[in-house]
Amino acid sequence: MQLDSLYQEVILDHYKNPMNKKLSPTYSKEVHHVNPSCGDEITLNVTVEGDLITNISWDGVGCSISQASTSIMSDLLIGKKIDEDFAILENFTELMQSKGTKSGDEEILEDAVALAGVSQFPARIKCALLGWMAFKDATSQALSETEAKG
Ligand code: ZN
Numbered sequence: 001m002q003l004d005s006l007y008q009e010v011i012l013d014h015y016k017n018p019m020n021k022k023l024s025p026t027y028s029k030e031v032h033h034v035n036p037s038c039g040d041e042i043t044l045n046v047t048v049e050g051d052l053i054t055n056i057s058w059d060g061v062g063c064s065i066s067q068a069s070t071s072i073m074s075d076l077l078i079g080k081k082i083d084e085d086f087a088i089l090e091n092f093t094e095l096m097q098s099k100g101t102k103s104g105d106e107e108i109l110e111d112a113v114a115l116a117g118v119s120q121f122p123a124r125i126k127c128a129l130l131g132w133m134a135f136k137d138a139t140s141q142a143l144s145e146t147e148a149k150g
Pocket residue numbers: 035038039040062063064065066127
């Protein structure tokens with residue numbers, strides 16, 4: 001797998017020095033997601049306050065793409081409104097499904113554009129999306145529980 005060397009560096013940096021990789025003892029919802037095709041595993045929790053994501057913390061094992069992508073995602077999505085985070089998530093998902101035709105909008109995705117090259121490697125897309133899907137799942141569950149409580 002060949003990625004642009006600058007991008008390679010961003011990914012390796014997040015892999016070696018992951019952001020928010022220490023599970024918070026308090027959270028709104030925690031989920032565990034696995035990507036059996038590669039052996040990646042992520043436990044992730046979110047804290048939702050009103051319409052804001054105030055914290056995302058996680059722990060996991062797996063390939064550099066899965067771990068770096070989760071680190072990048074957590075750094076990017078903490079402190080923003082849920083609607084905004086879901087829009088960013090949608091944007092990143094589209095990038096991953098672009099089969100190498102898109103380079104990603106750095107204004108929206110920041111460091112996550114470093115993963116653009118992954119979209120050319122179908123087997124690795126699930127690695128890159130693992131943490132993002134875990135975030136979507138945990139947040140959706142947290143929201144539906146809040147609604148259920150009224
Ligand atoms: Zn992987």
